[in-house]
Amino acid sequence: MSAVLKSKVQRKFKMRGYTIKLEALAEILSFVNRFPDAEDDAIDLLLDELHHLSLKSSILDKEAVNKVVTLLLEAEAAVEENPNSATLGVGGSALRVINAFDIPKFRYDPVKKIFYEHTGQNPIHGDASAKAALYRDRFLLLFQRLSRDPHFSRPNFGSDFSDYGSCEISPIQSLVGQTGRRWIMGLISQLEDGHFYLEDLNAAVEVDLSNAKITTGFFSENTIVLAEGEMLLDGVFQVKTCGFPPLEDREKSFSYFSGVDFFGGCILTKEETLRLSELESRAVNDMFVILSDIWLDNEETMANLETVLDGYENVDVVPSLFVFMGNFCSRPCNLSFNSFSSLRLQFGKLGQAIATHQRLMEQSRFLFIPGPDDVGPSTVLPRCPLPKYITEELQKHIPNAIFSTNPCRIKFYTQEIVFFRQDLLYRMRRSCLMPPSTEETSDPFEHLVATITHQSHLCPLPLSVQPIIWNYDHSLHLYPTPHTIVLGDRSEQKAFKYTGITCFNPGSFSNDNTFVAYRPCTREVELSAL
Template structure:
C-alpha cells in the first residue's frame, strides 16, 4: 500500500486506495539507480568537503591568489576572488598551487575583454575543470581500454596553432581551413614556420638577447640580428632566415624584416641537408657589394621535448586530446606494463604483385601463431607497382585487389579479432593529387576490404598515433632521394656520412616533415601545420623506398622500414621501450 500521510489516509476509504504496484527488479534499472545514487553521494560529499575547506581558507591563501593573478597581469573583483576560492576549496592543501596554475592557464586561453576579471569568466573555467575532474574520478579505468590506448589522428583534424611574437604565446585557430587558400595563406605558411623555430631559439641561452650592458654569458654573445639591421653594419653577425632563390643562381636569406643575398661557397656547415626552403642560422659579415659572406651555417638548435611541453602545457599540438597530469601518470604506468604490445610496419605493399601477396601471407601466418599477436599492423603505400594514374585503366581492378587482401587478413582469425590494421596511402597511390597532406584511400577502393576487416583504419599521409603517452608520426614519402637532389651544398661528413642520419637531423631541427621547396613538393597551404614536428614526437617513421635504416637522434627514434615489395624488409616496433627490430624475409 502506498505511503499516504496518516491524516490523508483517514479521509480516503480503504476501497479507493490504489493497489500496491508490483515490484519489478530489472537489473539494468537497479544498476542505473545505484550509479545515480553513487553520483549523488559523491557530489554531496565533494560539496561538503568544499564548504569545510572554504571556511578554513586563510588570509594567506587569499593573498597568494591575488599575487598569482597580478603576476599574470590580472586584477580580481570581489566576486571573482570568491569564485577562485570556491574552486580551490575542492582540492587538498598540498594541491592548491597546481590547481591555481591550471586555472590561470585555462583563463589565459580565453579571449578576455579586460584584465580586470569579474565572476563570469572565472566561474566558466572553474566549472569546466571541476566537471573534468569529476569525470576522471567516475571512470578511473577508462584510460586502460584498447580504444583509449591507441588513437589515430588524421592530418586534416590536427589542431592548428599560431605563435604571437608580441604576447609570446600560441593561439589556436578556430575558424575554417579551406583546402584552396588565398595568397595570404602561402605567406602565412612561411611566417608560421619561421616563428615556430624563432620562439624555440629565443629560449636557447646561447642566442638569448642580452639585457642592456649585461655581461656576456658563458657561451659568448650570439645575439640574432634582424636582416634589415645589417645595412651599414660592420663586423660579424648572426642572422636567421629561410634559404630562397629570388633570382636564378642567386640565393638569399629572408626573415620577417628583409632579405639579403648570401655567399655559401666557403661556409662551414653542420650535419643535415641544406636545401632551398630550409631555415638556417648563419654567422658572417656584410661585404662591400651588399652580399652577406657566410662563415658558419647550421640549423636552429633543438629544445628538449619536456622543456617545450612545460612552456606550453595545456595546448594540444599533436592532436588526440589533452591529458591531465593524473591521466598521464596513469597511462605511463600502463605503458610500462605493455611489454607485449608490438607494431608491425610495412611499406610498399604492391597488391598487383603475386610475390608480394605471398610474402605478406607468410608474415601474417607467422604472427598468427605467436603467443601474443601484434597490437597494430601498419600497411603503407604504394599499393601498386606503378604510379596509379599511369598503370591502371580502371580503378575497379585495384578495388578487387583490396578485397583479396581483406580475405587474406580475415583468414587469420586471431589477427582479425585482436589486431588493428592501419592503411596509409603512398605518394603514387590513387588520390586527387600529389599534394601533402594526402587524404585517406577512397572508400570505393576499400569497402570490399572493410567487409572482411571491419576494424580497419584508413588514415591520411602523414598521420599520427598516440599510444598511451607516446606520440608517433608516420610518413610515407620518398624523401631521402628528393632531399639529396635539392641540396645547395654537399652534406658535411665531419660527424656522419650516412644520408639517412642527415635526413633525420634535417627534419628534426626544422620541426617539419618535408622542408622541400613548394615547387618540388606542393603542400596545402592551410594544412602545413599537420607536417610540423613540434614539440618533437617520441618516434618518427620515415617510410621510403631506400635502404632500411634506424637511427636515434637526440632522444627521438627514427626508422625507415624499407620497401617490402622490393627487398622483403619491414620493422617490428615495441613502443613500451622504443625498440626497433629491423626484419626481412
C-alpha cells in the same frame, strides 16, 4: 544532498575565479555525481583540467565544461583497461589515431610570447595570405625556440657576449652599413635565378654560400638556417658558418607552453599522465608491425605478406597493431590509371587474407596510410585517406580497419608517434644546394633525420618540389619533438636515435621484403626481413 553539492561546486569554482552558467552547472553536477565517494577529488580534477584549457572568458558555458568532461571520461576509460591484455588500449582510448586534418592549429604571438589557437576556418584552397602565413608560422616557430637557447640569448645587465660564448641574432634589415661578423637567421630562397637569399620576416639579403662551413643535414631552398658571416661592399652577405637552429628538449618545450595541445591527442593532467605512464610501462607485450610499399597487384608481394601474417598468427602474443603504408599498387594511380575496379578487388583479397588469421582478427588492429602514388585527389600534402570506393571490399572482412591520412599521428598512452610515407630522402638529396657535411656522419638517413627534427617539419622541401596545402602546413610540424618518427621511404631500411628521438624507415616491403617490429613500451626497433 544535491543542494549541498551544488553549493560546494559554486564555492570551489568561485575561489578559482570562475562564474558558472546554469547549463554548465548541470553538466558539472552530472560529472561529479559519477563519483559519489570522491566528489571533492572530482571537482578538483575538473578545475585542474579547466586551468589547462585556453578559455576566452572566466564565465563558463556548457560547451567548455562538456569538452573537459569528455576528455576526463575518455582518460578514465583508458585507465580502466586491463593492463595485462596484449591488445591493451587498441580497443580503448589508450591508442588514438589522429588524422592530419584534425590537428589543432596554433600560431605564435612574438609580442605576448604565447601560442594561441587559430579558430577560424581552414579552407583547402587558401588565398595568397595563407601562403605567406605558412612561411611566417614556420619562421616564428623556430625563432621562439631559438630565443630560449642560452647561446643566442643576450645576458642580463648588458654583460659582454664573449664572456658567455653567446651570439646575438641580428635582423637582416640592420645589416646595411654594418661591418664585422654577424649572426642572422633566415629562410633560404632563390629570388633570382642562380642568386640565393636569406629572408626573415622583414627583409632579405643575398648570400654567398660557396665557402660556408656547414653542420649535419641537407641544406635546400625553404630550410631555415643560422648563418655567421659579414657584409661585403657589394651588398652580399658572405657566410662563414651555416647551420640549423638548435633543438630544444621536449620537456623544456612543454614546460613553457603547458596546456597547449600541439599534437592533437588532448591534454592530460599530471595525475592522468602518471597513471598512463604506469600502464605504458606494463604494456611490454604491445608491438606494432609496420610495412611500407605493399603492392597488391604483385603476386610475390602478396605471397610474402601471407608469410608475415602466418608468422605473427603463431607467436605467443600477437601484435596489437599492423600499420600498412602505401604505395598499394606497383604503378602510380594517376590520370592514366584505369584499373580502379581491379584495385578495389585486390583490397578485398587483402581483407580475405587477413580474415583467415583468427587470432590477428580478434586481437590486432589494422591501420592503412596512403603512399605518394596512391589513388587520391592529388599528390599534395597532407593526403586524404584512401577513398571509400577502393576500401569497401576490404572493410567487409575487417570492419574495424582504420584508414588515415598521410602523415598521421598515434598517441599510445603518453607516447607520441608520427607516421609519414614519402620518398623523402631521394628528393631532399636532389634539392641540396651543397654537398652535406661528412664531419659527423656520412649516412644520408642520419642527415635526413637531423634536417626534419631541426626544422621541426616533416617535409622542408620547396613547394614547387612538394606542394603542401597552405592552411594545413601545421599538420607537418614536429614541435614539440615527438617520441618516435616513422619515415616510410623506398630507400634502405634504417633506424637512428637522434637526441632522444627514435626514427626509423621500415624499407620497401615489395622491393626488399623488409619491415619493422616496434615495441613502444621500450621504444625498441627490430629491423626485420623475410
